[in-house]
Every structure is written in C-alpha cells, then in structure tokens.
Amino acid sequence: MLKNLEVELKQKCQNGQKLLVPFITGGIQGWEETLQAFEDVGADAVEVGIPFSDAVMDGPIICEANDIALSAGTTPDNIFKKVAELKLKVPVIAMTYYNIAYRRGLANFSADLKTYSFSGGILADMPFEASSNWLEAGRQAEIATILLAAPTASDDRLERIATSSTGFVYAVGLLGVTGEQETLATSATEIAKRLKQVTDTPVLVGVGISTPEQAAKAVEVADGVIVGSVLVKKLLANKSPKKTAKLLAEFKKALN
Amino acid sequence: MSEIKNAPTIDGFFDEFGGRFIPETLVPACEELEEAFKESWADVEFRATLDNLLANFAGRPTPITQAKTLSTELGCELILKREDLNHTGSHKINNVLGQALLAVKMGKNRIIAETGAGQHGVATATAAAVFGLECVVYMGEVDMMRQELNVFRMELLGAEVIPVKTGSKTLKDAINEALRDWVTNVKNTHYCLGSVMGPHPYPMMVRELQSIIGKESKIQCQEQFGRLPDIVVACVGGGSNAIGIFSEFLDIPDVELVGVEPAGGASLTKGDPGVLHGSMTQLLQDEWGQVLEAKSISAGLDYPGVGPEHAALAASKRARYVNVTDEEVISAFQLMTQKEGIIPALEPAHGLAYIVKDLEAKNSAFKNKMVLLNLSGRGDKDVDQMMEHLKCLKI
Ligand SMILES: Cc1ncc(COP(=O)(O)O)c(C=O)c1O
Numbered sequence: 001m002l003k004n005l006e007v008e009l010k011q012k013c014q015n016g017q018k019l020l021v022p023f024i025t026g027g028i029q030g031w032e033e034t035l036q037a038f039e040d041v042g043a044d045a046v047e048v049g050i051p052f053s054d055a056v057m058d059g060p061i062i063c064e065a066n067d068i069a070l071s072a073g074t075t076p077d078n079i080f081k082k083v084a085e086l087k088l089k090v091p092v093i094a095m096t097y098y099n100i101a102y103r104r105g106l107a108n109f110s111a112d113l114k115t116y117s118f119s120g121g122i123l124a125d126m127p128f129e130a131s132s133n134w135l136e137a138g139r140q141a142e143i144a145t146i147l148l149a150a151p152t153a154s155d156d157r158l159e160r161i162a163t164s165s166t167g168f169v170y171a172v173g174l175l176g177v178t179g180e181q182e183t184l185a186t187s188a189t190e191i192a193k194r195l196k197q198v199t200d201t202p203v204l205v206g207v208g209i210s211t212p213e214q215a216a217k218a219v220e221v222a223d224g225v226i227v228g229s230v231l232v233k234k235l236l237a238n239k240s241p242k243k244t245a246k247l248l249a250e251f252k253k254a255l256n
Numbered sequence: 257m258s259e260i261k262n263a264p265t266i267d268g269f270f271d272e273f274g275g276r277f278i279p280e281t282l283v284p285a286c287e288e289l290e291e292a293f294k295e296s297w298a299d300v301e302f303r304a305t306l307d308n309l310l311a312n313f314a315g316r317p318t319p320i321t322q323a324k325t326l327s328t329e330l331g332c333e334l335i336l337k338r339e340d341l342n343h344t345g346s347h348k349i350n351n352v353l354g355q356a357l358l359a360v361k362m363g364k365n366r367i368i369a370e371t372g373a374g375q376h377g378v379a380t381a382t383a384a385a386v387f388g389l390e391c392v393v394y395m396g397e398v399d400m401m402r403q404e405l406n407v408f409r410m411e412l413l414g415a416e417v418i419p420v421k422t423g424s425k426t427l428k429d430a431i432n433e434a435l436r437d438w439v440t441n442v443k444n445t446h447y448c449l450g451s452v453m454g455p456h457p458y459p460m461m462v463r464e465l466q467s468i469i470g471k472e473s474k475i476q477c478q479e480q481f482g483r484l485p486d487i488v489v490a491c492v493g494g495g496s497n498a499i500g501i502f503s504e505f506l507d508i509p510d511v512e513l514v515g516v517e518p519a520g521g522a523s524l525t526k527g528d529p530g531v532l533h534g535s536m537t538q539l540l541q542d543e544w545g546q547v548l549e550a551k552s553i554s555a556g557l558d559y560p561g562v563g564p565e566h567a568a569l570a571a572s573k574r575a576r577y578v579n580v581t582d583e584e585v586i587s588a589f590q591l592m593t594q595k596e597g598i599i600p601a602l603e604p605a606h607g608l609a610y611i612v613k614d615l616e617a618k619n620s621a622f623k624n625k626m627v628l629l630n631l632s633g634r635g636d637k638d639v640d641q642m643m644e645h646l647k648c649l650k651i
Binding site for chain 1: 267275276277278279280281282283284285422423428429432435436439440441442443529530531532533534539541543544545546547
C-alpha cells in the first residue's frame with residue numbers, strides 16, 4: 001500500500017530533514033528515466049506535469065515543454081501508464097490544470113491517479129473557492145489534494161487554504177509564473193513564514209526557486225522546496241536524465 | 257442605486273457557466289475589481305463621468321440606420337446599430353472607457369490587454385493615452401500580420417505591443433500571456449479584458465458596460481419605428497457586442513436573439529463544457545481537455561471559447577446560436593459595402609452573412625421580419641486583408 005503523502009512528509013520533517021520535490025513535464029524526451037534518477041539522488045517526492053494547452057501559471061520553459069510533449073501526442077493516459085510502470089518508491093504527484101481533470105470528471109481523475117499509483121494532485125488554475133468538488137474527489141480516492149497559497153492572500157485566506165490542503169501546502173514563492181529567477185524573492189520566505197504560523201501541514205515553496213543557494217535560503221523558513229523550470233530546461237537542453245538528476249543532487253546537498 | 261439585472265450568482269455563475277477559475281494569486285485582484293465595479297456602477301458621479309466620456313469622447317449615442325436596399329432585396333426590414341461610428345471604430349471603446357476609469361479609481365497606473373483584431377487593443381491604447389496610463393497589449397503573431405494597421409495605431413497611441421508566439425499565436429494565446437503578465441504585475445496593473453469572458457466579475461462587468469448598445473437601440477427602434485425588432489442579430493467572438501445588444505431584450509420573450517459564430521470557432525454549437533481563461537463555458541477541445549485552435553478569417557472571432565452567459569443562454573434556449581463560413585462572410589462583406597455604402601468589419605459581416613443565408617433558405621425565420629443587426633465595427637482594419645483575398649480570387 002502507498003503511504004499517505006502527508007504522513008510520510010511530516011515524518012521526514014520531524015526528523016529535521018528539509019524536503020526536496022523536483023518537477024518534470026511528462027512527455028518530453030527522457031522524462032521517465034529522469035523521475036527514476038531523481039529518486040536515486042534523494043528526492044522526497046516527484047511532481048509530474050500533465051501538459052495543458054493553456055498553462056497560464058507557467059513561464060516560457062515549462063510552456064515550451066508542454067508544447068513539445070503535446071505535439072509528440074502525449075495524453076494523460078500515456079503519463080498515467082508510464083508512471084505506474086516505473087514503480088517509484090517516492091510519492092508521485094500530478095500537476096496540471098483544471099480542465100484536464102474536469103474533462104475526465106473530477107472523481108474519475110482522482111480515482112485514476114490513485115489507480116496509477118499517484119499520491120496526490122495539484123490544479124494550478126483552481127483558486128480556493130472553486131476547490132470543494134476537487135477536495136471531495138481527492139478524499140474519496142484517497143489522494144492528497146495540494147492547494148496553492150499565494151503572496152497576495154490575506155492571513156485569513158492563507159489559513160483557510162492551509163487547513164484544506166492535504167499532503168502539503170504549495171506556497172507560491174513570488175508574484176509571477178514558473179521560470180528562472182536570479183534571486184530569491186523576499187515574498188518566498190515571507191509566505192512560508194505566514195503559512196508556518198497557521199498550519200502543521202508541511203509548507204513547500206515553489207515557483208522561483210532556481211539555484212541550490214535560493215533553495216537553502218527558502219528552507220530557513222519553509223519545510224522544503226519544489227524545483228521545476230531549471231530541471232526542465234536542463235532536460236530539454238541535453239536530453240540527459242543523468243545530468244538533470246546531477247543538478248538536483250546539488251540542491252539536495254544545499255538543503256541538508 | 258441601480259440594481260444589476262440578470263446578475264450572476266455571488267460566485268459569478270450564470271446557471272452552470274462562469275465562476276472564477278484562475279491562479280490563487282489573482283483572486284484578491286478579482287475581488288477588488290468586483291467591489292470597485294459594483295460600487296462605481298451604483299455611484300451617480302461615476303456614471304455621469306462615464307456617460308460624459310461616451311457622449312463627448314466616443315461619440316455616443318450611435319445611430320440606427322435602415323438598410324433600405326438590402327431590406328428590399330433580401331425581403332426583411334433590416335436595421336443596423338451603428339457601433340462602427342464609435343471613436344476607434346468599434347463597440348470595444350464602451351467597455352474600455354469604463355474599465356480605464358475603474359483602473360484609475362483602484363490606483364493602478366498600468367493597464368494591459370489582449371487583442372485579436374486589434375480593435376480592443378486600439379481602444380485600450382486610446383483610453384490609456386487619455387488617462388495617462390502605461391499600456392501593454394498582447395497580440396498573437398498571426399494576428400499582428402493580418403492586422404498590421406492596428407498594430408501601428410496602437411504604437412502611435414503610445415502602447416507597447418508584445419507579439420505572442422505560443423500555441424496558435426492568436427487571441428487565445430494573447431489572453432494566456434496577458435494573464436501571465438497580470439499574475440506577475442498584479443499590484444500596479446489592471447487587466448482590461450476585452451469581452452464578456454474571463455473570471456468573475458468580467459463577464460458581468462463587461463456586459464453592463466456594453467449594455468448601452470441595447471439600451472439605445474431599444475429606445476431608437478421605439479422612437480423611429482414605433483416598435484421593437486422581431487429579431488436581434490450579433491456576431492459572437494467572446495460575445496461582448498452580442499450580450500451588449502441582447503441584454504436589454506432578454507426579458508422580452510417576443511424578441512428573438514440570434515448569435516452568429518464563425519464555422520471554425522463555433523464553440524456554442526460544436527463545443528463541450530470546460531474551463532478556459534477563468535470561466536466554465538462551452539469550449540472547443542479534444543477528448544483529453546486540450547483546447548483546440550479556432551480558425552476564422554476574422555481575427556476578432558478566432559476564439560475557441562465564449563463568454564459564459566452565452567453558454568447559459570444557449571442552454572436555456574433564450575438565444576439561438578448559429579454559424580457561417582468564411583466564404584459566406586466575404587460575400588456579406590461585399591454586399592453591405594456595395595448596397596449600403598458601409599464597409600463593415602469582418603466580425604459583424606458574420607451577422608449579415610447569416611441573415612442572407614436564412615432568407616435564401618426555404619423555411620426562412622427572417623422573412624418580412626424587422627431585424628436589428630449589431631454592426632459592431634467598421635472595416636477599415638480589414639481592407640488590406642480583403643484586398644489580398646479578392647486579388648487572389650481574380651488571378
Ligand atoms: C468589430 C468587432 N466585432 C466583434 C468582435 C468580437 O468580440 P465580441 O464577441 O466580444 O463582441 C470584435 C473583436 O475584436 C470586433 O473588433
């Protein structure tokens with residue numbers, strides 16, 4: 001049986017460990033081997049992007065990956081099957097957009113995630129008010145439904161989001177979309193701090209974590225980080241799962 | 257205080273369509289906008305300022321014109337609502353002036369917009385010039401090529417036009433890019449969306465700002481013809497000119513409402529429910545939920561979704577939605593030019609194309625009826641494209 005994502009992450013936090021969750025877009029060349037390689041260098045969970053044609057939370061790098069994957073004919077079904085075949089030991093989380101889940105039916109989508117050995121799901125364009133059906137579907141299917149919390153939210157709103165999010169809380173590190181950043185935005189540690197004050201659920205900062213140094217800085221407050229664009233860029237550029245995982249290993253070293 | 261008629265639910269739903277499906281980051285901005293709009297819309301002073309701009313800057317009210325030759329030749333009584341006579345050449349200015357005032361009121365010094373045909377971009381750039389706002393317009397690369405003149409107009413007005421090279425490189429992708437900009441610059445930026453789509457409150461707000469078209473038309477028809485039209489026809493891209501003219505007739509069941517989409521972007525007849533650009537609506541999509549590219553000669557209607565209120569009106573059958581091909585549109589474009597001396601934009605030429613098609617059919621619904629067509633914009637922007645097209649046909 002798959003362990004509950006939140007329980008597993010919390011245990012690691014209690015052991016004083018900082019969490020590292022890499023993201024890769026499903027369907028680009030070498031993505032499956034890259035997930036395996038991420039596990040090998042010590043990822044605590046992995047996120048797989050199910051590409052969507054209109055990814056408004058994503059910047060140029062992940063958009064390019066989406067376009068490549070979609071023109072290669074990638075479908076949610078392809079990704080589901082390959083993830084199940086990989087039999088990873090670390091939890092796998094699907095990241096996509098509302099319409100991909102809605103098209104299948106939220107309940108079916110969640111049930112399929114479970115069937116194909118995912119531990120959780122994230123919908124990037126679903127704000128808190130629109131989340132109740134998705135949260136319920138996740139409860140039924142026993143997968144984590146991870147919600148995003150943004151720097152623009154009031155304290156009140158952050159608390160409601162943190163209370164409803166399961167698995168972890170995805171703290172959006174900056175005002176903006178995914179992509180490379182030269183420095184860590186001050187909003188990254190600020191939002192982590194605000195969230196830590198209102199929840200025991202692990203708080204992971206994603207969007208705008210581009211270097212091991214930035215990751216180290218973020219986890220001075222947060223429980224962990226999600227790293228996406230720089231890894232996707234690396235894999236797109238050199239098509240090498242090994243080299244991409246080597247970059248992740250540098251993040252790992254910086255965290256602990 | 258003026259109540260908003262046919263308002264959506266507090267979550268922004270028109271029956272099952274609409275809502276607010278956007279990244280978390282943007283929720284407070286939408287809430288702020290909703291509040292600012294509701295307050296302003298009920299505020300006599302705000303309304304007076306807007307009315308003054310509409311009258312003395314945009315040139316409202318726009319007249320209605322009897323299309324005498326076409327009426328005789330086609331066999332109906334065709335009346336045109338002349339939104340083409342607005343400053344900047346289309347109905348888009350009605351919405352933009354309202355939103356620019358709101359932007360100023362909310363203390364935003366930067367305004368962004370998407371544009372397809374360039375009409376909304378030109379209107380936004382114009383308002384930005386008037387109010388001294390920084391203005392950035394996102395436009396698909398394909399559209400920039402077919403609407404070159406409008407690109408230059410926007411630049412003349414001081415706006416920065418950013419080419420969008422992702423996806424289909426048309427309106428849909430320009431909206432994506434504008435949303436990404438908004439997520440990044442939400443603190444000082446107002447997103448001036450050009451149609452009745454997007455997250456709540458846009459569909460409601462843009463409808464209210466465009467409802468002036470319907471209000472004027474209703475009074476003008478009564479005054480000049482002593483009656484209301486039997487049928488109101490408008491083209492539908494996102495659906496703002498259509499909802500603008502429909503809105504005043506929604507509660508009058510005797511008035512039939514017909515929306516005309518391009519055959520290559522007929523989300524209301526060929527789409528399924530789905531979420532795009534912030535709302536649940538009818539969407540052209542594949543079996544997996546990937547949004548398909550629309551294909552139309554008209555950049556302003558090249559959109560795979562539609563405003564959620566239209567999806568609701570189609571479901572309740574209060575309005576009827578049909579579509580026409582590019583060829584039918586080109587004929588209608590020439591017909592209106594030659595018979596009435598009005599060069600229409602390609603978008604409202606869709607409306608005329610359907611009227612012609614209906615009247616040529618055996619069981620015409622339009623025969624001898626009084627038909628009000630929303631002539632949403634003028635065709636200057638399309639003359640180049642038509643010239644190329646008609647030249648090709650001759651060779
Ligand atoms: C003249 C004209 N009519 C109609 C449209 C389509 O927009 P909507 O459906 O929102 O009226 C456009 C869009 O660019 C336009 O320029």
